[in-house]
Amino acid sequence: MLPLSDLRVLDFSTLLPGPMATLLLAEAGAEVIKIERPGSGEEMRHYRPAFGDASAHFAMLNRGKRSIALDLKQPASLEALQPLLESADVLVEQFRPGVMTRLGLGYEQVRAINPRIVYCSITGYGQGGPKAQVAAHDLNYQADAGLLGISAGSDGAPVVPSALIADIAGGAYPAVMNILLALRARDRTGQGTYLDIAMTDGLLPFLFWGIGNGASDGGWPKPGAEQLSGGSPRYQIYRTADGRHLAAAPLEDRFWANFCEAIGLPPALRDDRRDPLATITQVARLIGQRTAAQWNEILAGRDVCCNLVKTLEEALADPQFAARGALSRSVVAEDCDALPAVSVPIAGHLRDPRSELAYPRLGEGQDLLER
Numbered sequence: 529m530l531p532l533s534d535l536r537v538l539d540f541s542t543l544l545p546g547p548m549a550t551l552l553l554a555e556a557g558a559e560v561i562k563i564e565r566p567g568s569g570e571e572m573r574h575y576r577p578a579f580g581d582a583s584a585h586f587a588m589l590n591r592g593k594r595s596i597a598l599d600l601k602q603p604a605s606l607e608a609l610q611p612l613l614e615s616a617d618v619l620v621e622q623f624r625p626g627v628m629t630r631l632g633l634g635y636e637q638v639r640a641i642n643p644r645i646v647y648c649s650i651t652g653y654g655q656g657g658p659k660a661q662v663a664a665h666d667l668n669y670q671a672d673a674g675l676l677g678i679s680a681g682s683d684g685a686p687v688v689p690s691a692l693i694a695d696i697a698g699g700a701y702p703a704v705m706n707i708l709l710a711l712r713a714r715d716r717t718g719q720g721t722y723l724d725i726a727m728t729d730g731l732l733p734f735l736f737w738g739i740g741n742g743a744s745d746g747g748w749p750k751p752g753a754e755q756l757s758g759g760s761p762r763y764q765i766y767r768t769a770d771g772r773h774l775a776a777a778p779l780e781d782r783f784w785a786n787f788c789e790a791i792g793l794p795p796a797l798r799d800d801r802r803d804p805l806a807t808i809t810q811v812a813r814l815i816g817q818r819t820a821a822q823w824n825e826i827l828a829g830r831d832v833c834c835n836l837v838k839t840l841e842e843a844l845a846d847p848q849f850a851a852r853g854a855l856s857r858s859v860v861a862e863d864c865d866a867l868p869a870v871s872v873p874i875a876g877h878l879r880d881p882r883s884e885l886a887y888p889r890l891g892e893g894q895d896l897l898e899r
Contacts, residue, residue, distance in 0.1 A: 530557025580861030654726030698730030
């Protein structure tokens with residue numbers, strides 16, 4: 529039996545944060561029922577590229593779930609949902625604050641039906657505060673949390689991040705952690721609870737070092753100036769002769785000594801406390817004299833914490849992932865097309881063992897309303 533195989537989750541969320549959270553719950557055995565708009569379903573069904581009758585992204589995030597189509601603005605829908613609300617263990621939603629209450633599905637309204645419900649709201653700024661109703665996306669949350677402000681390109685301007693850190697690490701993951709904690713508390717008290725997950729709040733742990741620096745001695749981090757933001761030769765990206773890049777992170781002295789020896793850095797520049805910029809400049813010159821393949825050969829087998837910056841295609845072909853089975857599962861469409869399943873951070877023996885699972889057709893779970 530999987531850890532969450534006795535749980536029923538009602539998922540009113542769309543796009544990424546909520547669906548990613550409920551995907552993790554589904555992978556651990558929970559029955560996840562998506563509540564979607566009739567006719568069109570949630571927005572991500574129509575994203576590109578297409579996969580089956582939906583999109584690749586929707587299929588990957590909703591593997592193994594069920595779908596019910598309901599117009600939540602119609603009073604009859606609330607009545608139809610009553611049995612599911614009574615039997616649900618968890619409810620996840622990510623509307624703006626107040627929307628679910630206007631629909632008759634707010635926490636207090638659902639709690640009156642089911643006192644054991646663990647009700648999780650995921651929003652950008654949380655249910656309270658001056659920004660609670662502000663429209664924003666991942667880039668905006670990173671900007672407001674200060675994370676974007678300490679990333680900089682060669683021109684000194686912040687770099688657009690390719691990772692949706694706020695949605696996943698600031699929203700989906702904290703939601704799952706708090707849901708599991710709330711379920712553990714319910715085991716003891718018999719009562720559910722309300723969870724207010726703010727994605728911007730969830731970004732602050734990533735900045736612990738900068739907050740520590742600034743709060744302790746006023747040394748607030750600047751882009752390109754700190755050890756972890758481009759100011760150190762020991763944590764830097766260097767261009768090779770063929771236009772590729774090496775990610776060098778020999779932070780500890782033993783790794784730094786190995787790295788300096790491997791690249792032939794002059795002894796006078798190895799004490800990078802004297803003039804970090806001069807050391808960075810010389811390391812960059814040395815790395816730029818050889819190709820990526822040559823550096824791979826030179827650095828192989830050495831403890832240097834340095835590797836090639838791979839393309840995503842190269843990364844997915846890495847034998848390390850194959851050995852770990854990180855990409856061994858798939859999501860399938862009815863015509864038997866397959867996509868890699870989202871690799872989720874759940875131990876293999878705690879996950880659904882089925883290697884192939886389909887994504888839900890819109891409304892294919894309407895029979896759940898008749899039980």
